[in-house]
Amino acid sequence: MTRLTVPKTYKLYIGGKFPRSESGRTYEVATKKGAFLANAARASRKDARDAVVAARAAVSGWSGATGYNRGQVLYRIAELLEGRREQFVDELMATESLSKAAATTQVDTAIDAWVWYAGWADKYVQVAGNGNPVSGPYFNLSTPEPSGVIAIVAPQDSSSLLGLVSVIAPALVSGNTVVVVAHEAAPLSAISLSEVLATSDVPGGVINILTGSPAEIAPWLASHADVNGLDLAGAEQLEWVDLQIAAADTLKRVSGPVVGVPAPSVERIVQWTETKTVWHTKSLI
């Protein structure tokens, strides 16, 4: 007897749940040669709005966790991703028409990126913070604090999985929560990644993944008054100058377009932090 295959419904990932787009829209995801692969949800501005609400609600819990704890949670993502390598390799081979070797390399690099950033969670403060020299009987300390909610356009040219991980992991390290618009043409691995996230220890709302058109969603995120940072890594094909102008209205931190996939760097962690400086009296002893 022949068996019908059961195709997967790819939905959004908002607030730890998997809703369809509120607009009800979907779009076809195809291989590079044009063969149909799946229907993905085409997120609307209202999905972006809901994602920002979910991300905002998750800020206090995630940023309030200790750096050590956040590091363990991020490392756990790498652990779970490792266990599902095959699925991601197959998906990348289908969506990006990669050879098995190239797809495997991308998945492995993505896993290693999680591990690399996880390690920084309880260390970046020591690098970015400082005890400032003052001529007085007190200490003056600067420490980085997470900015809040970061809206991200994931890299769009190649490496859909690695590109996504390379932009969300650094924002998460310091305690930010993210709303990310995935690779438009190859969104499937992003949604599969959200299944990994949902079953890992990442609290709901910390990572929110939208699939659909960055050109449609990004302007709403750029002008949203409750978003604190805007990562335009994958916005090279968009009117990104307009997006920067819109973001300036509400004094967001903005990071510009990147060619290819951003390499792991401490700068990407520190750019989504604010410096808090406090003074503290010296002990009387």
Next chain:
Amino acid sequence: MTIESAIALAPAERAVNLIGSDLTEKSLKLHLEGLSGVDAVGLEQRAAGLSTRSIKTTSKAWALDTIIKLIDLTTLEGADTPGKVRSLAAKAMLPDASDVSAPQVAAVCVYGDMVPYAAEALGSSWSNGSDNGINVAAVATAFPSGRSSLPIKIADTKEAVAHGADEIDMVIDRGAFLSGKYGVVFDQIVAVKEACRRENGTYAHLKVILETGELNTYDNVRRASWLAILAGGDFIKTSTGKVSPAATLPVTLLMLEVVRDWHVLTGEKIGVKPAGGIRSSKDAIKYLVTVAETVGEEWLQPHLFRFGASSLLNDVLMQRQKLSTGHYSGPDYVTID
């Protein structure tokens, strides 16, 4: 066989007109229990149907401004301070400091002892018994439980009125109501209404809180609504906000239906105030639709319909900013309560 002696109830004009001059606990009970039962499934379905309307653009802008005009901006915490009441009054007068076109709210609702601070903070914006300006509403009668003796409830009310409260939000004795002592509840409302009388003979508006979350059935809500209206309430209010569930759309719809029936019967207009649990503009708009469809748009005025809310106002202001600026706003752009 003993004949139950008829206990005469305090005279209340409406009840005497409707039930007759021989107003007794028994005749009141017969009347209330003679009300037809509520079709719960039908009621909930009707409420659900009314909440599917899509209100957009100019209609939404009108609805948002109307909601603000109908809000009783409320703070009823044990930790209330004069400072908090003053900041609440400031927000009532100027809800959105970045947009002076935002209308003022209908009233501020506070505990009785905070009335002088609220009135002072409102200053010239205080209505002070007139039709213009922001009212000061005070909760009274051992809010929120209502568990104290009648003299204390009356003293509580009189004190708030003497301090200048324009509106009194009283709670009914749910224990008495649920044990079938409708006469006790009736007498208390009549007595509190009398306590609302000011020195110049006018009355502070009386809102009667039914606390529908403790009445258990829709039939009880209908009976309590009739009881409150018969005893002389100017407004019937769903909840204290201290009990869950607080205001729900079906319960508010049911109370609006009683108000509509009363209007058909007597021509008198009674107000309705859902309170507690209404936090988003979207929910509030559903209530506006329900009011307009049940008793008519005429009721969408501060003297006939109110929202008891605290966090609702911020959400409405954010929606308003979204409409005027074209981009989504955030909690950083409204005041923290």
